[in-house]
Amino acid sequence: MNNLFDRGDLSMSLKFGVLGLGMGGCSIASEIANIKTRITNKMTPYTGILINTNEVDLRKIPDSDNVKKYQLKGYEKGAGRDVEIGEKAFSEHKDEIAGLLKTHFSDREFVWVICGLGGGTGTGAVIEAIRLVYANGFAKRCGLILTLPRDKEGRQVLDNCLERLQKISQAMKGLGAILLTDNQKLYTEFLEEKPMASIGEYLDFSNKYIAKTLHEINVATASFNPVGGYHFDSSEFLNMLNTPGLISLSRISLRDNQLDADNESTYLPKIRDSISKGILSDGYNFKGAKKAAVSMIAPTGSSNRVFSMKFINNIEAIIEDFSPQADEKPVATYSDPKGEGVQIYSVFAGLPFPKRVSELIKKSEELNELVEEDVADDALSSLTLFSRKKTANEEIDVDSILGSKQELDFNTGNKVSSKSKGVDPFEFLNSK
Template sequence: MLDMKISLKYGFFGWGMGGTSIAVDCADIPMSSADPTRPYTSLLINSNEIDLDKLPNLPNAKKLLLKGYGRGVGRDIVLGQKAFEDNKEMITQEVVSYFKDRDYIFISCGLGGGTGTGALLEAIRLLHTSGFAGRFGLLLTLPRRNEGRKVLSNALQRLQTLKRAMSGLGAIIVVDNEQLFQVGLAQEKPASVEEFMKSCNRHIAKLLHELNTVTSSYIPVGNYHFDASEWLNMLRSSGCLHIAKCVLPIKDIDVSSPVTYMDKIKQSVLNGELSTGYDLSDAASSAVSIVADQSYANELFTHAFVEEVQSFLQSTTPTLDENPVATYGADQPGLVTIYTVVSGLNFPNSVGKLALEAAELERLAEERSQKTDAIAAALAGFNKQAKKETTDLESLLFDDDSSPAPEPKAPKDPFDFLNELK
C-alpha cells in the first residue's frame, strides 16, 4: 500500500460554533485508512462554553473559552469583536505557540453568528501581524437564505469588508450551506440535522486533505506534476478558491468517446464541491489532477483523453497562459478521480442571492413597522365615561337636571332580611 504524505502542514483557526465544528473535524482526519496519524492541528475558540464542551477532545485540537463571555454573545457581532479584544493577549500567545510549525492556516468561521463573524477581521489582523502574513486564508460558510434577517445582515456586513480587502488576503474557500443542504435532501438515506452537518464538515475536511496528499503521494504518469509548491501558491493567491471533484468508474470510460466522461467532468467543475456560481473567466490560475487505478493508468491517460480535459479547461478559464493537467496512478481499484482547482475568483453568485434575500427581509420589516395596529387604534379611541351610570329608581323618577343631586345612599345590605327574623 502506498505511503501517504502531505504537502503542507495545515493549522485550523476555528471561531464560533460553525467555525470550530469544521476545524475540529479537520483535525480529526487521519493520514490514511492504514495510518491513523492526525497531521493537522486546530485551535478552537468560542464564547459559548456549552458549544465548546460539545466538541470532541482531541490531542491535536485545543479549546479556548473567551473569558467573560461564557454564555455567548447572542449573534451580536459588535460584542463578538469586543470578546476578541478583551482576550487578545491570550489568543495571540496561543496562536504564536500553537501554529509555529504550520505551513498554512485556515481561519474557519461560520458567517452570520456573533462570535466568529464578530472576531473574523481581528483574527485576520492577528495572523497578518504575528508572523503568518502570506501563509493563511479563509474557510467561510454562508448561511442558508431562510436563517433570518439578523444572520444574513451579519454575514453580509463581513462579506462587504472582505470584498474590499480581497486583494490583500490569501485564498477564500466559500462553503455554501444552501448548496450542501439541497444535495443532502437529494440523498436517499435520511439523517438528523446533527448527522447531516457532521457529514458536511467531514466532507470539507476530507476534500482539503485529499488535495494536500495528491500533490505529494502519487507518482506522475506523464510529464507534469502539480506539486506542493504550486498548491501553496494557489492557497496564497487572493480571491476565492473553487474546488471540484468527479469520481468515475473506469469501466464506463471509453477514451475514444469523450461523451462517456467529459459531460460529468464539466458538471463537476461548474457545480463545485462546496459552492457554485463562479465566473470562471476571472481565474488567476487553475490545475487539474487526475488519479486513476494504477492498473489502468497507462491505458486511460492517452494524449486524446488529456487533451479533451485540457481543452475544456482552456475554454472555461480563457485568460490563463496555461491549464496544466497532471495524471497519476494510485491504489483506487476500478476508479478515476478528477480534482479541479481554480483560484483568484470573485465571490460566487450565492452571495448576491443572500443580499437580495436580506433586502427583501428588510423591506418586509419596514412594511410591518409602518402597518397600523388595529387593536391599538381601537383602544386609543375608547374614552372612559366620566360619570358612572345609575339605574336606581330615584334617579329614574327625578330626572330633573335642575334639581340638586340626591345624597348618595349607602349600599343596601343584601342580608338585611336576617334582622327581621324572630
C-alpha cells in the same frame, strides 16, 4: 469506488493549522484537526485552535491532543449574534491568542481561519483574527474558510454575513485564498438525499464534508507517481492557496472500465458539470480565474490507456475554455496501485465572489423592506374602538346622565369635582 479520504496511507502536501472561530468555525476546524492517518509519526496531520465565547458550545467539542480550546473569558454565555460583542471579546484576548498561535502553529505551513458567517463570535472576530494571524508569522500563508447562511436563517444573520463579507472583499488583494461553503447548496442536496434526517445530522454531515474535501485535495497533490511529464506538486498547490480571491474545488469519480477515452461523450459532459457545480459552492465566473489545475488519478493497470494524448488534450481544452486568463493551468496525471476508478480533482483560484453572494444581498434587501412596512395590528385597532355596553341589571349613573361634573378619583375611588379630580395614570393612552 473508494475515495482518497478513506485511505489512511496517503501523504499530504501541506501541514495545515486551523483556527476555528465561533460555534460554526470551531465545529469545522475540529473535524479537520481530528482527521487521522495510518502513517507513522504523521497520524494527526493537522493542528487546531478553537476559540469561542460560549462555554457550553466549546465544551461540546471532543478533546484531543492536537486541538487547543480557548474560551473568551467574560463572555461565557455567548455573543448573542452581536458582531460587535464578538469582535470586542476577541480583541480583549488577542495577546493570549497570539501566544497560542506561536505555540501550536509553529510548524504549520499554512493556516486556515474558519468561521460561519452570520453569528456573533465568529463573524465578529474574523477580521481581527486575520490581522493577528498575519502579524504572527503567517503573512502569505493564510486563507479563509467561510460558510454562507441559508435563506431562511433570518435578517440579522444575513446582514451580519454581508457586512463582514463587505469588509473582507475590500481587503481581498492582501489575503490568501477564500474557500466559501454555501450552506444553502449543501442543505438542499442533503435534503433531497435524506429528507427524513434531522438538522443535527445535516450539521454533522456538512462539517465532515468540508473537512473531507480539504483533506482529499491536500493528499491528491502529494501521494502518487506521475504518469507522463506533468505534475501539480505541493509548491504549486501552496501558490494557489496564496492567490488572492475565491477558490473553487471540484471532484468527480468515473469508472475506468466504463470510460472510453476515444468517446468524448462518456466523460467530457460529466467533468464540465462537476466543475460548474463545485463541491462546496457554485455560481462562479471562471473566466476571471488567475490559476487553474487538474489532478487525475487512475488505477495503475488502466492509467496508460485512460490518459492518452487525446484524453489529456480534451481536458486541457475544458480548462482553457473555463479560464482562458489563468497564468497557470497544469493537467497532471497519476497512477494509483490501490486505486478504484478515475478520480479527477479541479482547483480554480483567484475567482470573484459567486452569484450566491448577490442572492443573499437580494434576500436581505427583501427582508429589510418588510421590516420597514407598517404591519396592521387588527387586534389593537379593535381594542381602541371597544366600548362596554350597559346591561339592564347595571346601576344607572344618574349624575353622568344629568351632566354632573362629578367623577371618580383614580387614587381614592371617591367622587370629586372637575376642579379636584385625580391624575389619570393611563393618560398617555389619550395621546394621538
